[in-house]
Amino acid sequence: MxxxxxxxxxxxxxxxxxxxxxxxxxxxxxxxxxxxxxxxxxxxxxxxxxxxxxxxxxxxxxxxxxxxxxxxxxxxxxxxxxxxxxxxxxxxxxxxxxxxxxxxxxxxxxxxxxxxxxxxxxxxxxxxxxxxxxxxxxxxxxxxxxxxxxxxxxxxxxxxxxxxxxxxxxxxxxxxxxxxxxxxxxxxxxxxxxxxxxxxxxxxxxxxxxQRVKVADSQVPKAPGMKYKHYAPNAQVYVVDSPDDWKDAAEWAKKQDHNVGVMAVDDELKSIDWPDNVETYSLGNDVLTASHALFAGLRYFDNDSTVKSIFAQGFATNGIGEAYMNRLNKSAGQKHFKA
Incomplete structure (x- = not known):
């Protein structure tokens, strides 16, 4: 069909x-x-x-x-x-x-x-x-x-x-x-x-x-997203919490034997001299545009089998940032980049 x-x-x-x-x-x-x-x-x-x-x-x-x-x-x-x-x-x-x-x-x-x-x-x-x-x-x-x-x-x-x-x-x-x-x-x-x-x-x-709690295996969730894995591409996603961490993230990526995806706002993407094995994806200018682009960015890298890791920019959890971080943390399995 x-x-x-x-x-x-x-x-x-x-x-x-x-x-x-x-x-x-x-x-x-x-x-x-x-x-x-x-x-x-x-x-x-x-x-x-x-x-x-x-x-x-x-x-x-x-x-x-x-x-x-x-x-x-x-x-x-x-x-x-x-x-x-x-x-x-x-x-x-x-x-x-x-x-x-x-x-x-x-x-x-x-x-x-x-x-x-x-x-x-x-x-x-x-x-x-x-x-x-x-x-x-x-x-x-x-x-x-x-x-x-x-x-x-x-x-x-x-x-x-x-x-x-x-x-x-x-x-x-x-x-x-x-x-x-x-x-x-x-x-x-x-x-x-x-x-x-x-x-x-x-x-x-x-x-x-x-009440955004993860329910037990024996329970039936009242709403989607409360029990099962969501929003995950094939590559492992890492949340980058601070602008100060991007330089260390670039150094980490340079040492890898695979390609690394980076999702961030334009100012962050322009601030770093990325190694050759990094591919970038723009999240626009702020948390509002990032929320709009998040799923599209994850799918973009999911279509590239050479990308095995993805760094994604974190934002403060207020306003639309709360929804953005809820999805991003689930996509990353709560993994955050640490230098």
Whole structure:
């Protein structure tokens, strides 16, 4: 099966694939998702198979607005409604308690909760409306690899495994949505993203916990990224925490018998006389552009089998930097370069 590339004016054909129980990758403002009819258990199982994703890793359900959520979730609290009014459509995924027997356990990982998102992408919102069903949408990559931010990334990983890719160009943010658990009395961030805990607290006038913990092998995670390895290229990634460490990183690279990739902002790349076995990748000018380019950079080096090590610039963990460092640390397996 050759995977089709659908343009924005071919949404009807992509929606028909979803209705027919096939898999279609779709664009969002964060990353590309792998879509299937959330109400079709057979189609949802194909998502796990195409990605090589563990079956106890629940899927995010993409909807075209709050009314679709209310079909499946328990009655929403006033706080939850304020969040929808403020941040949807946008990069905020919210976990709600479900009504009985409305979604397959294949979607929820066997839990009585589900994560819902209303993406801020008109092409995908149109896809959902034309299909007439909510669409599951984990990132459209091989499980454990860097998330896709352009259609070509999806094609590289999933060509021949899915029916089509709805191409809407490059994603705006480049890191996945914030995941907020509203299924308990105390709201909690399970995965950081572009929307911060502070922004959420201002809306609901209530503290938000940080519960970004790695769950045990015997537990089912409530959200993606809490249990299994994520975002990892074939090469070992090392986080470079300080600008003062780049010179030592260059000296280390020079002594290696393999090629080394370096991902950093332009000022850092220009400040060092890199040895011949180093290949550089620009993260732009600041943490915002770095967040946008992170997954693309990891994929760039993943396509070069001679690169066995990757140095990637670290940033302070505030604002979008929190989401960036969350993904980068997972990609590196928490390994940081030390001289």
């Amino acid at each position: 050759e995977t089709k590339i659908y343009k924005a004016n071919e949404i009807d054909a992509a929606a028909q694939d979803i209705v027919d129980g096939k898999l279609v990758s779709f664009p969002t403002e964060t990353v590309y998702g792998l879509g299937a009819d959330a109400t079709n258990e057979s189609a949802v199982k194909q998502v796990y198979a195409a990605k090589g994703r563990p079956s106890d890793n629940p899927l995010i359900v993409h909807v075209d607005g709050p009314e679709m959520v209310k079909t499946y979730a328990q009655p929403l609290s006033a706080e939850a409604q304020k969040l929808l009014d403020t941040f949807w459509p946008g990069p905020l995924t919210i976990i709600f308690n479900l009504k009985p027997n409305v979604l397959s356990k294949t979607v929820t990982g066997g839990l009585d909760t589900a994560a819902f998102r209303n993406p801020n992408n008109q092409v995908t919102l149109s896809l959902i409306r034309k299909a007439g069903v909510p669409i599951v949408g984990p990132s459209a990559n091989t499980s454990g690899k860097p998330s896709p931010t352009i259609a070509e990334h999806v094609y590289h990983d999933l060509n021949g495994k899915i029916s089509g890719i709805l191409d809407d160009g490059e994603c705006q943010y480049g890191v996945e949505s914030t995941v907020l658990d509203m299924s308990t009395d105390q709201p909690a961030i399970l995965r950081p993203g572009a929307i911060s805990a502070e922004q959420i607290e201002k809306v609901i006038n209530k503290p938000v916990l940080d």
